[in-house]
Amino acid sequence: MADLESGVGLHVRPELLTVADAVARDKSIDRDEVLEAMEQAIQRAGRSKYGHEHDIRAHIDRTTGEITLARYIEVVADDAEIDPESEAAQLVLSEALKRKPDAEVGAFIVDPLPPIDFGRIAAQTAKQVIVQKVREAERKRQYAEYKDRIGEVVNGIVKRVEFGNVVVDMGRGEGLMRRDDTIPREHFNNGDRVRAYIKDVREEQRGPQIFLSRTAPEFMAKLFAQEVPEIYDGIIEIKAVARDPGSRAKLAVISNDSSIDPVGPCIGMRGSRVQAVVSELQGEKIDIIQWSADPAMFLVNALAPAEVAKVVLDEDNNKIEVVVPEDQLSLAIGRRGQNVRLASQLTGWDIDILTEDEESERRQEENRKRSQLFVDALDIDEVIAQLLLTEGFTSVDEVAFVPVDDLAEIEGFDMSVAEELRERARAYLAQREEDIARRLEELGISDEVKALEGFTPAMLVKLGDSGVKTLDDLGDLAGDELVEILAEDGIGETQANEIIMAARAHWFAEDGQSEGDATSA
Template identity: 45%
Template sequence: MSSDLLDALTALEKQKGISRDVLVEAIEAALVTAYKRNFNQAQNVRVDLNLDKGTMKVYSRKDVVDEVEDDRLEISLEDARRINPAYELEDIVEEEVTPRDFGRIAAQTAKQVVTQRVREAERGLIYEEYVDREDDIVNGIVERLDARNLYVGLGKVEAVLPAGEQISTETYQPHDRIKVYITKVERTSRGPQVFVSRTHPGLLRRLFEVEVPEIYEGIVEIKSIAREAGDRSKISVHTNNEEVDPVGSCVGARGARVQSISNELNGEKIDIVEWSEDPVIFVANALSPSKVIDVQVNEEDRSTTVVVPDYQLSLAIGKRGQNARLAAKLTGWKIDIKSETDARELGIYPRAFDETQVEAEGQLDEELALNDPYFVEDEASTEFEEETIDLYSDDED
């Protein structure tokens, strides 16, 4: 048994990375419990498992005392010195008590311990692998669905995609291949539990890092993301390299890069705008593809009043207020949109942006907005109610 066990432990050490010494200690501890249980013994014992010599012995351990109260645990100094004159008080006397048929029990116990430790080690390795991949994307295969969750196979572990993290416009079937974003990894009694998402803004960020080399290399930085998963998203980008166009880098030739990401997200529309530390410019950019005439900023409550041409009010608002709502989330500023006519009636006299500045800051005119592959115009109408609309809230009409 010792030779076979030695070979097995050596193989496990190479394949699973589990130290042989750790396994031997675990087996010895389990054999102590097995000895007490199977032979109805209550004394302290120690098991010595020597795989190199092929020996296994059980030793009772007794404390050397002046007066013995429990002879299963203690031995008098006089009796101890009959065994070895060198014993002193508080020493421990060991005596071999290996049962004749202990080998069968030992083999069974060793098998159970090794199996358990291998399982624990594998779980630990899987946990360590995936806990380091939190906030990253992985490829998975849809394995099964139930009433609440979708289960995605990641190879060594099955991840949970909760209903709230699924894109409402997507349908999933077993064996479908999808990209998911790891949001959390937990250690449980049944092994590591991995939770993933298809709606998290981090998924969009990681997809751009994969698709756009300038982002991966740090030349272009994603400053903020606002996402309504499955429908539309906005991202703001920035670079300190004057020779690099951050928006163009993300769009790619003929929109190839952003289109690839949109396809991965089941056709989700993605607006890419240039970030600016000036809230006037940033808010105007964020409302693309609508043209903006004026942005007035209130620093105290981080709010802005935006004036747009009358015929572009619906475009600025977006269907069910989506464009303005996403712009507010992207910038972190409240946005109150007014048509030019309403603004003048209320005593707000907008100053028109210089056309050169508008173009330089990424403001697209209506024709460009309709033709550009990464800007998709909402179903806008030139008809609108003449009223002031606060679109920072998420309430939809």
């Protein structure tokens, strides 16, 4: 104890301030954070010398560099329980009053300590503490600086390449560009200058990670904003970008000024502006197209340079059917499906491409099936069935519930024929419902499955025929399997997934109940 109570805790070291200034300037962190790290290093050395049970504190004067080292003893109430491990750092009030007459509970008795002569081990420990604290401060500064810069394009120098991942020195921080975020066949060497897009900034265990990308669609959009003043000023707006990095890309633009063509300024005089972006992206071919609020028009533009003859939208399933001339099929699809894939990414629609001949054959097959349905269901000849198709009737339901006057207006029909057709259609539907109800009874489909939204009785029969009779059977299916079972009913994969998740809901409820039972037990 004598060691603690003798000597004066003052030691002037002005060179510490010089070192702190140099480190703060070199690491771009605050000078006080460096000095705090030094104080912690001195404190650790003091506890190593005098005992870790003592509360040793150091302070470096920010003006003179003077080091003050002292032991702090907290004053506690006489009846307080003192922690055995920190017994030397606490003193009951009655004892404290003997040493300091004005002592009070919660205050500290401060005992100055003599300066520490750092031995080799103590100096090494102090250095490690300072390095660690400076590194932590540098990481905090780097995260604070870059967390709000996601979405920016930055320039840097390649510092090293590790297994295809590129570490980029950005001046005030390091960024990581993973192999997947580099353009295929793009090679980097140490010292190369590189431009990249800040895709994400995350604070991880080993410090902030700044993730860079050269394959992100947003990178191309930012490059065009740098090259085209009209985009930077907001006159032209980039609505969508789709990329096959290093190979081909499509850019959809729209002009907010009706007097300015959106495509021309992006291309530039003799292609100068687009060529600057192409060069940055290692020769990636870029199609610049005009965006349209009309999905059909937008898709026609997106499939350029292929010519489109016809477009059919299926908004319920987010699909679009495109008919092209035979000689345009390969151009529309592109090499390895690239053109249609990029058009799909750009528009957000699933695209099905057919030739005119294929579309004609499919339409004829659909008409043949519908015609045969009318012949079988209404007990009519082929001529009348064709008349119904020509007038736009596609199902027996439409014939059954259309106003009789509309049927009577068909050429060759009169009121009696119209009424007869409607009666036959209704009789057919009634019989079909009876057959479906009986079939459902035979299949033994559970009431829970019948209660799910989105299923018609006819669809339930198809499920039963496929062995799907309970919620568990339905929950075991994948979305594409349900779509395949109900292919003729026009159910999309999104709707199929929603139905399957509804069927699985009781699984999660049972899991929750089991956990509740276990907790109660």
